[in-house]
Amino acid sequence: MRYVSLTALVACFSLLSTFYLYRAAVDSATSISPQGCALPRMYESYIAQPAFDQSWTSLAKRYSLWLYRELDHRGRQWDTGHVGGLPVLFIPGSAGSWRQVRSIASSAATQFYAAPGLVAHGMERLKPLDFYAVEFNEDLSAFHGPTLEAQTTYAARAIDYILSLYPPHTRIILMGHSMGGIVATALLASHSANISAIFTMSTPHTLPPARFDARVDKIYDLTRELLAQHTETDTPIVSLCGGATDMMIPSESCVLPPGKLRRTVFSCALEGAWTGVGHQEMVWCHQVRWRVARAALELGDVAVTTPEARQVVLDRWLRDGHALPPIEDVPVPEFTNVEVLPTEMSLVLRNPQGERTYFLPVSASRKFVLLVSQGAIPPVAPQQPLPLVASVFACAKDRSNCMQQHPTTLKLLPNPVAGRPFPVPGSGADESEGVVLFEGDVDEDAEWVGVRVERSTGNGWVVGGFVSAEPVVNRIGTLQLLLGKVSLAMPSTETFKTRWTFPNLISNALVVYRITPHRVDYDRPCDALFAPLLQHTSQPSETHYYPLLVPPNRRILLHTHASAPHVVSADAAPFGVEFSVYSSGASGCLAGFDMSIDWSATVGRWATRYFTVIPVWATGILAFILFRAWGVAEGGAAVPALEESISSFLGSPLRWLLVLSVAISIAPLPESYYLGNRGEPYFALIAPLLLLLSTGFVCATQYLLRALMWPLSKLSRAGRRRREDVSVHRSTVISMAFILLIIFLFVPWQVAFLGCWAIHLHNCASAQAHIKHFASIPDTVAIPLLRQDGEPTHQRQSSRAPAPLPAYIVNNHNHSMHILLLMTWLLPLAAPVLVVWVRTLAGAGLTTPFDGNHSVFSVAPFLVLVTYSSWMRAPLSQMQRFERTVFIRWSLVAVSAAALLLGSRKPYLVLDTATVALGLFVLVRVWGGIGAGRRFRQFRVDFLYSANPIVFVYPRSG
Numbered sequence: 006m007r008y009v010s011l012t013a014l015v016a017c018f019s020l021l022s023t024f025y026l027y028r029a030a031v032d033s034a035t036s037i038s039p040q041g042c043a044l045p046r047m048y049e050s051y052i053a054q055p056a057f058d059q060s061w062t063s064l065a066k067r068y069s070l071w072l073y074r075e076l077d078h079r080g081r082q083w084d085t086g087h088v089g090g091l092p093v094l095f096i097p098g099s100a101g102s103w104r105q106v107r108s109i110a111s112s113a114a115t116q117f118y119a120a121p122g123l124v125a126h127g128m129e130r131l132k133p134l135d136f137y138a139v140e141f142n143e144d145l146s147a148f149h150g151p152t153l154e155a156q157t158t159y160a161a162r163a164i165d166y167i168l169s170l171y172p173p174h175t176r177i178i179l180m181g182h183s184m185g186g187i188v189a190t191a192l193l194a195s196h197s198a199n200i201s202a203i204f205t206m207s208t209p210h211t212l213p214p215a216r217f218d219a220r221v222d223k224i225y226d227l228t229r230e231l232l233a234q235h236t237e238t239d240t241p242i243v244s245l246c247g248g249a250t251d252m253m254i255p256s257e258s259c260v261l262p263p264g265k266l267r268r269t270v271f272s273c274a275l276e277g278a279w280t281g282v283g284h285q286e287m288v289w290c291h292q293v294r295w296r297v298a299r300a301a302l303e304l305g306d307v308a309v310t311t312p313e314a315r316q317v318v319l320d321r322w323l324r325d326g327h328a329l330p331p332i333e334d335v336p337v338p339e340f341t342n343v344e345v346l347p348t349e350m351s352l353v354l355r356n357p358q359g360e361r362t363y364f365l366p367v368s369a370s371r372k373f374v375l376l377v378s379q380g381a382i383p384p385v386a387p388q389q390p391l392p393l394v395a396s397v398f399a400c401a402k403d404r405s406n407c408m409q410q411h412p413t414t415l416k417l418l419p420n421p422v423a424g425r426p427f428p429v430p431g432s433g434a435d436e437s438e439g440v441v442l443f444e445g446d447v448d449e450d451a452e453w454v455g456v457r458v459e460r461s462t463g464n465g466w467v468v469g470g471f472v473s474a475e476p477v478v479n480r481i482g483t484l485q486l487l488l489g490k491v492s493l494a495m496p497s498t499e500t501f502k503t504r505w506t507f508p509n510l511i512s513n514a515l516v517v518y519r520i521t522p523h524r525v526d527y528d529r530p531c532d533a534l535f536a537p538l539l540q541h542t543s544q545p546s547e548t549h550y551y552p553l554l555v556p557p558n559r560r561i562l563l564h565t566h567a568s569a570p571h572v573v574s575a576d577a578a579p580f581g582v583e584f585s586v587y588s589s590g591a592s593g594c595l596a597g598f599d600m601s602i603d604w605s606a607t608v609g610r611w612a613t614r615y616f617t618v619i620p621v622w623a624t625g626i627l628a629f630i631l632f633r634a635w636g637v638a639e640g641g642a643a644v645p646a647l648e649e650s651i652s653s654f655l656g657s658p659l660r661w662l663l664v665l666s667v668a669i670s671i672a673p674l675p676e677s678y679y680l681g682n683r684g685e686p687y688f689a690l691i692a693p694l695l696l697l698l699s700t701g702f703v704c705a706t707q708y709l710l711r712a713l714m715w716p717l718s719k720l721s722r723a724g725r726r727r728r729e730d731v732s733v734h735r736s737t738v739i740s741m742a743f744i745l746l747i748i749f750l751f752v753p754w755q756v757a758f759l760g761c762w763a764i765h766l767h768n769c770a771s772a773q774a775h776i777k778h779f780a781s782i783p784d785t786v787a788i789p790l791l792r793q794d795g796e797p798t799h800q801r802q803s804s805r806a807p808a809p810l811p812a813y814i815v816n817n818h819n820h821s822m823h824i825l826l827l828m829t830w831l832l833p834l835a836a837p838v839l840v841v842w843v844r845t846l847a848g849a850g851l852t853t854p855f856d857g858n859h860s861v862f863s864v865a866p867f868l869v870l871v872t873y874s875s876w877m878r879a880p881l882s883q884m885q886r887f888e889r890t891v892f893i894r895w896s897l898v899a900v901s902a903a904a905l906l907l908g909s910r911k912p913y914l915v916l917d918t919a920t921v922a923l924g925l926f927v928l929v930r931v932w933g934g935i936g937a938g939r940r941f942r943q944f945r946v947d948f949l950y951s952a953n954p955i956v957f958v959y960p961r962s963g
Contacts, residue, residue: 011655012648012704019701022694029609030252037249037517037562037606038273038281038549041428042290047111048076049104054137054166062162064155067849070163073106073136075114083118090133091178091201091305092167096160098183098208099147100844103138105182108289110136113298132305134178134298137167142848146184147213148837150220151856152845153184157191164196176201178301182288183207183253184214186244191228193240201304202315203242204297206287207251210244212258212572216617217837219913220857232262239312241266243300243319245293248273248547249564250281255614257514257569260546266316271566274325274548276417277388277436280428292433296322326416327545330384337398337407340455351470351501351590355534357393357461364404364453368471373397373410373454374501375443375469376535376589378420380461385415387439392460395467397443399451407455414444418587421552423536426559440535442587443469444502466534468501468589476504476583481600483511483687486518490601495586503586510582511687512543514569515610518582519603520561522553523596531594541584543567553586553595562606570614571681571910579685615680615695620833621912622699623706624919625904627827629662630654630703632897634823639894643812647822651704659700666692669905677910706829710766710822717770718777741868745861753858755839761867762828768871769825772818824870827919834916863917866924873931893929896922 054070075083084090093113095106113134119125139160146153168175178201181189186208192200211229213221246259248271261267272282278292287293300322309315320328340362346352348366352375365373380386380393400407417439421427428434447454458467481491496503510518520539524531537553543565551561568579586595630650638644645653670692673684680695682688748754838858845855903918 012651012707015655015697015701016704016708017701019698020705022698022701026608026612029605030612031609033517033606033609033613034250034252034281034283036560037564037609039426039428039430040250040282040286040290041280041426041430041433042282042286042292043432045108045111045289045291045294047107048078048080049107049111050074050076050082051104051138057163057166061166062159064159064162067155068142068159069140070166071103071138071140073110073138075111077121081121083114083121084133088135088170090135091301092171092175093134093136093178093180093301094160094163094167095136095138096156096179096181096185096188097138097141097143098181098185099145099214100143101141101182101185102143103140105288106136106138106180109180109294109298109301110134112291112295113302116295116299117302128302130306130308131302134301134305137163139163143844144848145837145841145844146188147215147221148217149841149857150218150222150224151858152841153187153221153224155856156185157188160188161192161195164192164199168199178202178204178304180204180297180301181206181208183209183284186210187224187228190232190242191224194231197240200240202301202319203240204245204301205242206245206293206297207247207254207259207282207284208244209254209258210261212255214254214258215837216911217834217913219911219917222911222913229262232264232267239266241312241316241319242268243323244269245275245287245297245323246271246546246566247282247284247287248549248566249610251284251287252613253284255514255566255569255572257566257572260544260566266312268316268319268323269546270323270325271547273550274327274546276324276326277434277439279419279434279550292436324416325546325548326414327548329412329415332384332411332415334409335383335396337409338457340404340407340457343404352456352468353534353590354458354467356463356465357458357467358463359461360457360459362455362457364400364455365470367447367452367454370471370474371447371449372472372474373443373445373447373469374472375456375467376418376501376587377441377443377465377467378534379438379465380441380467382415382441382443385417385441387417387436387441389437391465392462393458393465393467394460395441395443396457396459397445398455398457399447400453400455401450402452404453404455407453410445410447410454412443412445414442416442418442418538418540419550420535421538421550423531423533423552423554424556427550427552427555446474466589468534470501470590472500472502473504476506478506478508480509481507482509483516483602486510486600486602490521490599492597492599494597495595501588501590505584505586507582509580511580511685512565512568512578512582513685513688514564514566515607515614515682515688515691516564517603517606517610518563519599519601519606520551520553520563521557521599521601522555522561523598524554524594525596533589533594535587535589537586537588537595539584539586543582553598560603560606562603564606564610569681571676573676579683611691611694615691615909617912618680618695618909619699619702620830621904621908621915622695623703624827624830624834624915625901625908626654626696626699626703627823627830628897628900628904628919628922629658631823631827632894632901633658634820635894635897638816638820639892644816644819644823646819647707647826650823651707655700655704659696663693663696666696666905674906678906680909703826703830706826710826710829713766714770714773717767718774741872744868745865748861748864749859751855753838753842753855754860754864755835755858756842757864758828758835758867759832759839761864761871762825762832765821765825765828765871769818769821772814772821776815776818824923828867831916831919834912862924863920866920866927869927869931870923873927893925896925 052072052074054072057065057070059065077083097103097105117125117128117133141156144152146156164177168177176199179189186205189203189205213225242261244259244261246256246269248256260269272278272280272293282290282293300319303318304315309318317331342361344361345364352363352365375395375397377395379391380395381390382395397410398407399410419434420438420440456469479493485491531554539551539553541549541563544567547566634645634650667689669679670689671684671686676683680692744757748757842855900918900922904915908915
């Protein structure tokens with residue numbers, strides 16, 4: 006009873022913990038990086054491309070190609086109806102719809118045309134966009150390598166067909182969402198000269214999202230080599246990432262490998278968006294889609310002919326503020342209406358009017374910051390800016406010899422409303438209210454900084470001054486935050502920028518820090534032009550913005566995607582957290598803040614990155630349990646029942662495995678092994694937690710199987726039939742050969758594996774029913790006697806106890822239960838391809854053969870084992886003589902080792918290793934067991950399949 010209670014306790018712990026992890030993961034999508042996207046509106050229409058038929062590709066029966074056309078509210082087309090613009094091919098992702106093209110295509114049409122057939126002002130030099138979309142029937146390409154290859158082949162031929170409709174030397178733009186981005190980048194191998202640019206949206210470039218098929222890994226390896234070989238390619242590639250809001254893929258895998266014309270842009274850093282974006286929302290979020298459409302439109306400019314010019318266009322419309330825009334030197338004007346500010350005085354202009362130049366004496370720090378609201382510091386400005394323009398100059402002592410001051414940072418910052426959510430749910434941020442940030446290091450020869458404000462009409466504001474060049478360094482460590490929060494005070498001096506650096510804090514996707522700001526007086530409103538805004542930059546492509554004057558119940562969570570499990574970033578540092586606080590100088594509103602680890606968000610990040618570990622490690626645990634069960638049997642004892650094996654594992658073996666998991670966690674293994682943490686000791690406790698969860702699910706699955714077997718056992722007892730022949734029928738061999746032939750030619754082997762599991766479940770239920778029925782027979786029974794000719798004689802009552810149940814029957818049942826539980830946890834590893842096959846049949850039917858997954862060797866061990874265990878009347882597992890030196894059961898240790906060390910990164914290796922281990926078992930012990938079964942024929946006693954409780958059959962001779 007103690008062991009049973011412990012098993013139930015571990016199962017309950019696992020289920021409750023999983024529920025908490027699920028809630029934490031879902032909450033992290035809305036709390037870590039909230040989404041604020043405006044909903045687009047479009048009037049869609051599609052034109053099929055029947056000319057793209059089998060003469061172009063054999064996949065034309067399976068897939069199709071469509072041309073998008075935008076309509077107005079009256080049903081009129083915006084364009085002329087004829088192709089002749091710039092072609093764009095949209096490639097949907099796994100289970101994605103070709104209709105997802107409508108959002109970006111609609112924005113491109115409404116930007117290019119002011120009215121149906123009327124080109125908008127400023128678009129005269131550009132070309133309209135002709136959006137094509139491939140229909141992949143929502144195939145699950147993320148789970149199946151051959152499906153991904155088929156989509157790449159079809160898209161390549163679609164490019165050839167589309168370009169045949171346009172003048173020679175026309176280049177096409179590719180847009181891919183999710184796995185469609187992988188298809189787009191793979192096309193560089195064959196069509197790099199025909200591709201103008203590639204936009205990928207929420208695409209996992211560096212790590213497959215579903216790692217259950219080795220062929221997907223091979224495609225990623227080939228794509229990685231392709232990108233490495235084409236670092237100087239003429240095709241710009243932009244990767245748009247949604248950040249923590251994307252629950253489909255970890256956004257650290259969205260970062261492109263470094264290259265000359267490659268850019269990774271996080272939506273939270275995208276100027277004008279400043280929001281996390283979900284996986285599906287990436288294609289329709291208005292703040293993103295109109296910029297992608299505008300960038301694609303300007304690639305059609307007749308002046309944009311070189312790769313560098315195309316990259317400039319992409320950087321202009323998809324800016325994240327890390328790279329400086331192209332800045333042209335302007336002649337220094339003659340300063341009029343000049344005002345000289347006293348030393349240590351900052352520039353603060355509310356609602357400036359007219360034109361004026363302000364001179365500030367250079368301070369010792371020599372770092373100058375200028376903030377302009379709703380205006381411009383050329384060439385950066387919000388959309389629809391005020392006429393207000395500011396310029397910065399560095400001047401000598403007499404203020405006559407001036408030159409333009411070049412910035413080190415020039416970008417647009419959001420301007421959240423104090424006390425309101427940011428970004429606003431359902432609408433997002435208002436880019437027109439953005440603030441232009443200028444930062445620059447003044448040369449040593451300059452003694453004055455001049456700020457020229459012109460064309461001001463009494464709206465907006467301008468603030469600026471010198472800030473400290475040195476950051477505020479705090480050396481608190483992660484261990485201190487593990488023990489509790491740390492309070493930090495803002496510097497006493499008024500400043501426009503305060504930079505904080507924490508060199509000892511770990512920077513990883515698995516850790517989320519919480520900032521709790523403290524105001525001086527919560528009852529008094531903060532009269533600041535620009536309320537304190539925290540900017541957290543963890544890598545060049547990732548910046549997050551957080552308003553600090555927020556309600557006390559709103560969490561400010563600092564996170565990163567730079568360093569993460571199984572991912573190595575050249576720009577990522579394992580330690581060091583840095584952020585800056587910008588304000589209009591009224592920092593007195595903010596007294597300081599508390600810093601701590603937000604455990605709910607942190608645990609939610611663990612769940613999204615390690616959810617595949619549970620089935621893999623559960624498989625490894627079961628392989629180890631089966632290894633110990635075989636060891637007991639090889640020692641001469643009976644095979645323990647499944648409950649006893651699991652209960653025994655929950656004792657000393659589990660404790661030693663927990664210790665081992667911690668030890669391996671702190672070993673400096675490469676990122677491809679174990680949990681991918683490279684031996685970081687702060688993450689050492691994740692492994693034992695995952696091990697306990699996996700063990701709990703094994704315990705819970707045992708109860709689930711019992712529940713499934715109960716009705717089957719009832720049906721089995723009701724339908725028992727007599728079976729006395731224990732030999733291998735020729736029909737059995739023929740049936741198995743026929744099944745293997747079907748697998749080889751038509752269906753994937755996962756279909757047969759699912760059938761093997763179902764049959765084995767039924768066999769185990771039947772065996773359990775008959776064993777229980779035999780145990781319920783009373784000591785005094787009526788024994789029917791049969792003569793030699795089969796005629797019954799009289800029955801006589803006997804008080805003699807029935808013959809004991811042969812030990813091998815119970816042993817075989819216990820062994821079969823171990824195998825059943827192992828196969829149950831192999832199902833999640835084999836099921837994804839099975840789901841792909843079913844989905845392909847539902848979407849495309851039998852138009853083309855289902856490529857791959859026809860290896861009969863992958864299912865033959867399970868097929869033989871299930872079939873064999875159903876009729877064998879001998880011990881199911883008998884050691885062979887040569888196993889005295891080499892034990893077959895040690896192959897199960899290899900399964901456990903593969904699950905523990907490689908399963909997190911490559912789950913398919915665990916399935917392959919388990920197949921090999923059971924294949925060795927079938928070859929060595931099953932066929933040996935068949936010989937042993939022949940020796941048991943002399944008894945000719947059928948305990949499991951007789952119609953009567955006990956039937957004695959006398960030999961025919963002797």
